[in-house]
Amino acid sequence: MIINLSPSSCSLSLSRFINSKSHISRLTKTHFSKSLSSSSSSTFHSKNQFLHEKNKYPLGRRRDFRSWVIPGFDFGSNFESTQSVLEAVGVLTAIIVVHESGHFLAAYLQGIHVSKFAVGFGPILAKFNAKNVEYSLRAFPLGGFVGFPDNDPDSDIPPDDKNLLKNRPIFDRVIVISAGVIANIIFAYVIIFTQVLLVGLPVQESFPGVLVPDVRPFSAASRDGLLPGDVILGVNGIDLGKNGPSLVTEVVDVIKKSPKRNVLLKIGRGGGSVDVRVTPDENSDGTGRIGVQLSPNFKISKVQPKNLLEAFSFSGREFWGLTYNVLDSLKQTFMNFSQTASKVSGPVAIIAVGAEVAKSNVDGLYQFAAVLNINLAVINLLPLPALDGGTLALILVEAARGGKKLPLEVEQGIMSSGIMFVIIVGLFLLVRDTLNLDFIRDLL
Known part of the structure; x- marks a missing residue:
């Protein structure tokens, strides 16, 4: 998401999480990020997959990753477990990079000033500068952000520069804000297509x-x-x-x-x-x-597809099937929120799911990654504060007001309320999910 904030502010985006308290839970992915720039794209996302019904999708029912979450997220100390955790983190990081790259490229190709592109959040481990953009790798790999110099007091760009994001026309800003979602949708389809070509579609x-x-x-x-x-x-x-x-x-x-x-x-x-x-x-x-x-x-x-045309057909059917499941999942969550609110999880649970998928069947990482991408896209379109959809909603309000923006303090108040909620919930989930890890529970 793209949010213009004061230098002292940060931005996060919250999505739905998975059930982590039961031994079996829905699949999710979480991308937890914190902006360190004055204006940034940053997200906290999750994903969820449901099983296809065989009579709805002729290719048969797909693997249900919900069943692969084990009690307490049992991570072993052997090489296989370590490798599976690293594979899960790698999938999450790739999805985060794709999402943020969508925002970055949409801005860069339109000539909009970009100041930072970060993978991860927290302390900087490595960085380099190219064409006035700071590229950095940060300590915690479950996040990322794209920074803009719009409200940066240290920037030497005049505040009325037409190529600052905040000064661009509504349509240009909509493209930048939506590009992360579009990138994840495209990436999900590419993953599914690659799976169909290389390993076939699971039935x-x-x-x-x-x-x-x-x-x-x-x-x-x-x-x-x-x-x-x-x-x-x-x-x-x-x-x-x-x-x-x-x-x-x-x-x-x-x-x-x-x-x-x-x-x-x-x-x-x-x-x-x-x-x-x-x-x-x-x-x-x-x-x-x-x-x-x-x-x-x-x-x-x-x-296995017999030809390229059938590969596209299989991929499209699988993509729409997974998308339907994600949308139905979101619907069920909101309709039964009182039952699901106490069963949400954060990044630790997501890594546990991904690690178990990788350990059970490496091929499952294809659908794991595709489902996370689709969930990321759907969740980010929700018109909620600190989500891409929330920022788009504010732009639509601006368009309805004839191009007149809401007062800055009103926008910051709306976003800040969402950001504070995300930070509190995120920290709570990180602590709780960590305490649910089997080796932590054994220590306690």
Whole structure:
């Protein structure tokens, strides 16, 4: 987003987050950034994917990353875990760079003055200057901003210069503000197209029950006899069907509500079934946990395009399918906000999701990245303070007033209120999600 602020101000943008408290949650991406310039493009974004219904999209149901969030975001200390975390951070950083590059190029190509382009936020690790623009790499890679000299008292550009962003016509400013969203939409399609060409499009076939891909050593599940690869076919005498991610939520809810009480699980193993009684351990918040990773029980196959035309067709169908899911996700969140407000997460949770996706299946990073891009674009168009859409809304108000801008103090008041809310919520989520990490919880 693009916001003109006083030198002492900063700008952030807030988007929707994911459910991090349950063992299974929606996929999100978060881009947390803080502007250090007087006028900047900066964002705090998240993303969310929903499963396609096979009858709606002929290519079949796609992978549901929601099932890949494990209890407490369990990061191991081995090389594989470290590599998967780095891959997730790399995906987030690439999406951030694309978003900010959209703003930057839209301004630069129109001859609008740009003073800074930063990847990350916080202390500067490295920087160089080229054509009056400072390019920098900063300490925390989950953010970025494009800075403009509009209200910079140290700038030697006259305040009435026609090429300052604030002095350009409405249409020029709309292009700059919208360019980040457009860049992410294009990037999402390119990612999907690349996936279709290189690895094919995943098609999902569901089976009854809930899969147990992993069991933590010394956990309740390990003590009571659950094994990696088991399939939970029933809980407390009730058989599970094949309704996808909702089954995982049902199992998780039973476990969370049964600390130190027996839970009877019907387990599919080796072509037969056995009954296993598991006694969940009790978390500090009073909920139960057994120390397993759960996912819908499905099989993934790949559909390869026969020619370039079919590749474009597959890509377009997948892109619109994911976009529909993102929009439906956003709708459901607002319609059920009282139920979802306590289940939001920030950057730490997003990295946990991305790391688990990378660890489970590297191919999944394609859809992970595409979904994050689409969510970023959709969320940023919301007409809320500190979002790109909020700035666009102010420009539309200006256009409706015949080109007369709102008083500067009014604009700053609107944006500052959103910025303060974002900072408070962002810090809260960072602390809470960090405390939810398994190795942190073990230390506590």
